[in-house]
Every structure is written in structure tokens, then in C-alpha cells.
Amino acid sequence: MHSHSLQFTAESSSNGMVERDFTVGDIPGVLWSPASAADRAPLILIGHDGAKHKKHPAMTGRAHLLVNNGGFHVAVIDAPGHGDRPRTAHDEQERAALSAAWAAGEPVSPIVVRYNAHVAELVLPEWRATLDALQELPEIGTGGPVGYFGVRMGTAIGVPLVAIEPRITAAVFGLHWSDALVETAKEITIPIEFAMQWDDEHNPREASLALFDAFASKEKTLHANAGKQGELPRFEADSAVRFFARHFGQAATSLV
Amino acid sequence: MHSHSLQFTAESSSNGMVERDFTVGDIPGVLWSPASAADRAPLILIGHDGAKHKKHPAMTGRAHLLVNNGGFHVAVIDAPGHGDRPRTAHDEQERAALSAAWAAGEPVSPIVVRYNAHVAELVLPEWRATLDALQELPEIGTGGPVGYFGVRMGTAIGVPLVAIEPRITAAVFGLHWSDALVETAKEITIPIEFAMQWDDEHNPREASLALFDAFASKEKTLHANAGKQGELPRFEADSAVRFFARHFGQAATSLV
Numbered sequence: 001m002h003s004h005s006l007q008f009t010a011e012s013s014s015n016g017m018v019e020r021d022f023t024v025g026d027i028p029g030v031l032w033s034p035a036s037a038a039d040r041a042p043l044i045l046i047g048h049d050g051a052k053h054k055k056h057p058a059m060t061g062r063a064h065l066l067v068n069n070g071g072f073h074v075a076v077i078d079a080p081g082h083g084d085r086p087r088t089a090h091d092e093q094e095r096a097a098l099s100a101a102w103a104a105g106e107p108v109s110p111i112v113v114r115y116n117a118h119v120a121e122l123v124l125p126e127w128r129a130t131l132d133a134l135q136e137l138p139e140i141g142t143g144g145p146v147g148y149f150g151v152r153m154g155t156a157i158g159v160p161l162v163a164i165e166p167r168i169t170a171a172v173f174g175l176h177w178s179d180a181l182v183e184t185a186k187e188i189t190i191p192i193e194f195a196m197q198w199d200d201e202h203n204p205r206e207a208s209l210a211l212f213d214a215f216a217s218k219e220k221t222l223h224a225n226a227g228k229q230g231e232l233p234r235f236e237a238d239s240a241v242r243f244f245a246r247h248f249g250q251a252a253t254s255l256v
Numbered sequence: 257m258h259s260h261s262l263q264f265t266a267e268s269s270s271n272g273m274v275e276r277d278f279t280v281g282d283i284p285g286v287l288w289s290p291a292s293a294a295d296r297a298p299l300i301l302i303g304h305d306g307a308k309h310k311k312h313p314a315m316t317g318r319a320h321l322l323v324n325n326g327g328f329h330v331a332v333i334d335a336p337g338h339g340d341r342p343r344t345a346h347d348e349q350e351r352a353a354l355s356a357a358w359a360a361g362e363p364v365s366p367i368v369v370r371y372n373a374h375v376a377e378l379v380l381p382e383w384r385a386t387l388d389a390l391q392e393l394p395e396i397g398t399g400g401p402v403g404y405f406g407v408r409m410g411t412a413i414g415v416p417l418v419a420i421e422p423r424i425t426a427a428v429f430g431l432h433w434s435d436a437l438v439e440t441a442k443e444i445t446i447p448i449e450f451a452m453q454w455d456d457e458h459n460p461r462e463a464s465l466a467l468f469d470a471f472a473s474k475e476k477t478l479h480a481n482a483g484k485q486g487e488l489p490r491f492e493a494d495s496a497v498r499f500f501a502r503h504f505g506q507a508a509t510s511l512v
Contacts, residue, residue, distance in 0.1 A: 224480070226475060
């Protein structure tokens with residue numbers, strides 16, 4: 001895609017965090033920053049889950065922890081077909097197929113895997129262009145640490161993104177099984193934290209373990225918690241903040 | 257064993273931590289406490305690793321984090337045949353068998369498993385008598401939260417101890433395979449954090465996963481880090497402090 005600079009379209013602030021909506025070309029995004037930040041700080045990119053969007057409470061909640069406890073900048077963009085982006089006939093068709101599978105009690109995995117791969121293919125160049133534009137901001141700059149944090153579809157996007165994007169040097173993934181990602185994971189050598197649910201009703205345990213095993217990273221940590229997929233404990237988001245703080249040399253606070 | 261009260265035999269203090277050596281009958285132990293503690297605080301029992309002792313740097317290091325960052329009391333006793341305890345002919349014979357297996361490059365697991373089980377059988381009543389005596393101290397008291405933290409032999413002792421000791425309500429284990437412990441683990445329902453090394457050269461990966469799986473606890477977390485057994489990351493001790501703080505309602509600090 002063509003190079004576009006970042007345009008801020010709205011700004012607000014609350015709870016010590018500045019929220020700025022932006023566009024890069026026709027990609028809508030949001031950048032959260034510490035209200036007190038004058039100096040440069042590392043940037044964490046969040047990949048939202050499927051059917052969610054850049055300001056879904058799960059993303060806002062993670063951003064709040066990363067900004068207030070880690071001192072990071074946090075950016076999220078709407079993936080194609082999500083949030084403020086238009087949906088194509090293909091998006092509608094896949095969403096309908098997913099709903100029908102849910103309603104019929106049939107496996108959703110085949111649809112989720114193929115649709116996530118489709119979104120990932122579209123969003124990868126968009127994420128790279130967004131990162132180019134974000135690094136032109138003086139409070140981020142080029143050469144500083146960049147992390148990636150995403151579970152479910154955020155992992156389906158993040159694994160191929162991290163594999164081709166050398167500016168990302170630490171990543172938190174999770175809640176994803178190995179199909180279609182394991183070969184790409186073998187190319188990844190940066191530090192990884194991977195969260196899985198031990199009793200995940202959608203992602204087979206052995207496949208999640210196989211995906212963790214596939215990362216070629218010398219430093220990698222698996223966190224497996226008892227419970228179903230929707231029961232990922234809140235403290236895993238705190239753990240992600242600590243993971244980035246440890247690797248990016250930030251002094252994280254209030255992280256119990 | 258007979259009921260004995262706790263006798264303090266030495267006291268010192270450094271780095272905000274008070275260290276008091278004690279005996280309960282002929283069991284030598286050490287109690288570390290916050291220097292500033294006036295009120296009651298939860299107690300964490302540490303089970304030391306095989307061939308180590310109550311004041312080995314690994315135990316002192318964990319105690320330091322638990323006391324200074326969690327505000328806990330921490331107690332360790334020398335297991336039979338370890339530290340200040342006399343060694344029997346059987347202890348010497350098993351140590352010699354272990355050394356011979358190491359030297360010959362033969363598997364050490366069969367010796368470690370049977371010796372750990374032997375030590376566990378002896379030390380279980382000692383730990384219970386020590387807990388009785390510790391709870392008579394006004395700064396600990398009865399009815400307060402008690403945790404257990406031990407890896408390797410500390411897990412071989414801790415799993416059967418936790419299974420029979422209802423006063424222990426949260427535990428951190430690790431670096432142990434399932435043989436001989438999996439049936440006992442099935443009886444345990446308290447919150448558990450279990451640390452394993454993904455590339456452990458002594459404990460087969462599948463066996464460690466099977467042991468984690470066996471705990472009947474509704475709340476349990478597995479932490480698996482890349483690396484061999486000796487490479488268990490230092491940040492897992494911080495994680496243990498946060499685990500106990502979360503379950504015992506302490507406000508942990510400085511835990512990056």
C-alpha cells in the first residue's frame with residue numbers, strides 16, 4: 001500500500017491516559033499514551049479478537065494496564081471487516097457461516113481458521129504502514145522497542161506479522177491452536193509469552209501445546225490456566241504488562 | 257510425634273527481614289519475618305530441594321521476596337538427612353547410589369523418586385508438628401492463611417503434605433514429573449501454581465503436564481519456560497509471591 005502519514009481525528013483523556021483516534025490512509029486506529037509522558041516510550045501494538053474492534057472493552061482494558069502500569073504507548077487498528085471498516089460480501093458470508101455453525105452446534109474451527117487467515121493477509125501490510133506512520137511521531141520515534149499483544153484472531157494476525165516484521169521484538173499470544181500457524185511460528189525467535197486455557201472447548205489442548213512448542217524463541221513462557229476459553233484470568237493481562245516491562249526495561253508498577 | 261513448642265535459638269536481621277533460627281523438638285528450622293510486622297501475616301512454608309537445606313541461597317532468596325514484597329512470614333525446616341540433621345546409613349547409601357548413577361551417566365530418576373518418597377514419609381509429621389508450634393506464635397496465630405512453596409524434592413514432600421493438611425490453602429510446586437505423585441495430586445483441590453521447564457533433561461515433558469493435569473483444583477496455573485531444569489527463570493519466584501498475595505489478600509509490591 002502507499003505510504004500515508006498519521007492524522008489525528010479526536011483526542012480525549014481520562015484516568016491518566018490520553019486517547020487519540022487516528023487514520024493512516026483509510027485505516028482507523030487509536031493510540032493510547034500516558035498523560036504524563038514527555039519522553040519516548042516503547043510502543044505495544046494490540047491485535048483485536050475476531051468480531052471485536054479497536055475500542056472493545058477487552059482492548060481498552062489491556063491498553064489501560066499497559067499505559068498506566070507499564071508507561072507504554074498502545075495502538076490498535078480496526079482489522080478489515082471489523083469496527084469502523086466496511087464489510088464486504090465475503091465478510092458477511094463468513095459471519096453468516098459462523099453463526100449457522102454455532103446455531104447448529106457444528107465445529108466453528110474450520111470457518112474461524114480460514115477467515116482469520118484471510119483477515120491476516122489483508123491487515124499485515126496495513127499494520128506495517130501504521131507502524132511506519134506511528135514511528136514518525138516524536139513520542140514514539142524509530143528504533144525504539146515495539147511489542148505485539150493479541151489473542152484469538154489477534155494471534156492469527158500476530159504470528160505472521162511478527163514473522164515478517166523485524167521491528168517487533170517481543171510478543172504475547174494466546175487462545176489459538178496450531179493449525180495453519182505452526183509453520184510460521186517456527187520462524188519466530190523473539191521472546192514470547194503464550195496463554196492457553198487448559199480446558200478450552202474450542203482449541204484442543206495438544207494443538208495449543210504444539211503451537212507453543214513450535215516457536216523457535218530461546219525465551220518463551222507458556223501460561224496455562226484451568227478453565228474454558230472465556231475464563232482466561234484477568235491476571236494474565238497484568239502478566240503481559242510485566243513481560244513487556246521485563247524485555248523493554250520499563251519499571252512496571254502496581255502489578256499484583 | 258510428641259507435641260513440642262517452638263524454641264528460638266538465634267536472631268538476626270538484615271535488609272528489612274528478621275531471621276530467627278528455631279527448634280521444634282529435634283527439628284531445626286528458620287523463620288523469616290518482616291522487620292516492621294506488628295500485625296499478623298500469612299505464613300508460607302518452603303520445602304527445600306533435595307541435597308539442599310533450610311538456608312541454601314535458593315531458599316533465602318525466595319524468603320526474601322516473600323517477606324519483603326509480600327509481607328509474609330516464611331518458615332523452612334531441614335528435612336531428615338539434610339542440613340543440620342544427622343544422616344543415617346540409608347541416607348549415605350542413597351546419596352552414594354545417586355552419585356554413582358550421575359558418574360555413570362545412568363538415569364537418576366528411580367533413585368530420586370524413591371529417596372524423595374522416603375524423606376516425605378519422615379518429614380510429613382514433622383511439618384505438621386512445626387506448623388502447630390508456629391501457629392502458637394502471636395504474630396502467626398491459628399486460623400490465618402498458610403501456603404506451601406517447594407520445587408523438586410519440595411514438591412515430592414509438598415504434594416502429600418497438602419493432601420493431608422487442611423490448614424494449607426494455596427501452593428506453588430514445580431520441576432517434578434508425575435510418577436508416584438499423580439494419584440495424590442488428584443486429591444488436591446486448593447489453588448495451585450506449577451512451574452515446569454519445557455526442555456527439562458530429567459523430567460519428561462508429558463509427565464510434568466500429566467502431573468499438572470492431575471490436580472483437582474478449580475484454580476490452577478501452569479508456567480512452562482523454555483530451557484533445561486537448572487534454567488528456571490528467576491521471575492517465577494516473583495510470580496509465586498504474587499500468587500500467594502492474590503489468594504491471601506496481601507498487597508504485594510515491587511514485583512516486576
